Amino acid sequence: xxxxxxxxxxxxxxxxxxxxxxxxxxxxxxxxxxxxxxxxxxxxxxxxxxxxxxxxxxxxxxxxxxxxxxxxxxxxxxxxxxxxxxxxxxxxxxxxxxxxxxxxxxxxxxxxxxxxxxxxxxxxxxxxxxxxxxxxxxxxxxxxxxxxxxxxxxxxxxxxxxx
Amino acid sequence: xxxxxxxxxxxxxxxxxxxxxxxxxxxxxxxxxxxxxxxxxxxxxxxxxxxxxxxxxxxxxxxxxxxxxxxxxxxxxxxxxxxxxxxxxxxxxxxxxxxxxxxxxxxxxxxxxxxxxxxxxxxxxxxxxxxxxxxxxxxxxxxxxxxxxxxxxxxxxxxxxxxxxxxxxxxxxxxxxxxxxxxxxxxxxxxxxxxxxxxxxxxxxxxxxxxxxxxxxxxxxxxxxxxxxxxxx
Numbered sequence: 001x002x003x004x005x006x007x008x009x010x011x012x013x014x015x016x017x018x019x020x021x022x023x024x025x026x027x028x029x030x031x032x033x034x035x036x037x038x039x040x041x042x043x044x045x046x047x048x049x050x051x052x053x054x055x056x057x058x059x060x061x062x063x064x065x066x067x068x069x070x071x072x073x074x075x076x077x078x079x080x081x082x083x084x085x086x087x088x089x090x091x092x093x094x095x096x097x098x099x100x101x102x103x104x105x106x107x108x109x110x111x112x113x114x115x116x117x118x119x120x121x122x123x124x125x126x127x128x129x130x131x132x133x134x135x136x137x138x139x140x141x142x143x144x145x146x147x148x149x150x151x152x153x154x155x156x157x158x159x160x161x162x163x
Numbered sequence: 164x165x166x167x168x169x170x171x172x173x174x175x176x177x178x179x180x181x182x183x184x185x186x187x188x189x190x191x192x193x194x195x196x197x198x199x200x201x202x203x204x205x206x207x208x209x210x211x212x213x214x215x216x217x218x219x220x221x222x223x224x225x226x227x228x229x230x231x232x233x234x235x236x237x238x239x240x241x242x243x244x245x246x247x248x249x250x251x252x253x254x255x256x257x258x259x260x261x262x263x264x265x266x267x268x269x270x271x272x273x274x275x276x277x278x279x280x281x282x283x284x285x286x287x288x289x290x291x292x293x294x295x296x297x298x299x300x301x302x303x304x305x306x307x308x309x310x311x312x313x314x315x316x317x318x319x320x321x322x323x324x325x326x327x328x329x330x331x332x333x334x335x336x337x338x339x340x341x342x343x344x345x346x347x348x349x350x351x352x353x354x355x356x357x358x359x360x361x362x363x364x365x366x367x368x369x370x371x372x373x374x375x376x377x378x379x380x381x382x383x384x385x386x387x388x389x390x391x392x393x394x395x396x
Contacts, residue, residue: 041190042186042188043185043189044185045184047290047292048182049287050288051287052287052288054285054286067290072189126339126356154285156289156290158290160292160294161293163296163297
């Protein structure tokens with residue numbers, strides 16, 4: 001048994017011993033940490049264009065994009081929306097008449113949620129080292145374009161990938 | 164050798180993902196023997212990308228991440244344009260490398276500041292990416308003592324479990340994952356991870372998993388090993 005394995009075994013044993021001593025208190029595992037090698041890696045990310053086409057008058061319209069992070073095995077990542085709200089704009093985008101909001105939700109997981117820069121509105125994952133598709137669907141829902149200025153509406157969404 | 168690796172890497176990326184950007188490494192480790200580290204950003208899109216670099220001191224105070232702008236970390240270039248299919252190298256170093264007694268931690272943020280594309284079609288939303296990397300400087304003498312504790316902490320809602328990792332050492336540690344045996348006796352990945360800086364703690368709150376049979380434990384995978392931790396009854 002290597003020293004590292006021995007240390008791990010001791011840590012597990014100490015955790016079990018402490019938990020059996022007093023079940024009313026939180027179990028604690030403590031011991032020496034062995035310094036391991038540096039984890040470096042590569043991450044590649046892409047997101048397809050979200051195309052709403054012609055916006056609806058009087059009803060919402062949805063469009064989707066697939067975000068695909070591919071990272072070296074073991075590299076963890078978090079994707080958040082750099083802004084809390086996203087808006088399609090026409091012209092200079094000034095004034096509410098030139099803006100069409102489109103909140104983005106993630107629908108690839110078990111529970112859909114809005115992608116924001118808040119603690120809960122994030123996509124997380126761990127790289128597998130394989131060039132497989134870990135894509136998650138982003139769904140934008142544009143509000144009704146009624147009462148909006150006639151024109152071409154576009155938007156750019158900035159996502160932050162934190163390693 | 165590094166040059167050929169990058170060529171090979173960019174070839175792989177270009178054959179698997181069109182319109183992708185990539186970064187390597189995803190974490191920067193500086194030390195007295197490695198005072199300058201290169202971070203490579205690959206633009207595999209068909210558009211120019213304008214980048215701007217921001218550097219922050221990263222600390223954890225009372226379990227909360229805090230960031231403050233700094234000029235201790237030098238990154239060159241600070242602003243650049245990356246042409247399609249090209250790789251931009253950023254040199255990362257510390258202004259002064261003898262300032263720390265324990266590991267120092269920073270965030271390096273590479274922001275995509277490209278203006279909106281005039282060629283966008285009506286009703287089209289395009290995406291761009293900011294890259295947020297951890298940077299660590301470990302002084303030579305500080306890798307002596309690494310110690311820490313993992314324990315369960317209190318939660319107001321019994322449906323949730325709180326895990327506290329207290330890093331008493333002089334180097335950051337990683338929570339890589341939390342695993343448990345589910346009701347079908349299959350190992351379940353909770354996809355919970357984080358970084359605990361030197362001399363800091365972090366708490367991770369999650370829905371208490373339904374474990375298999377009498378095995379009321381979770382496996383906490385960290386950079387210093389995996390620890391089986393009994394759940395509260």
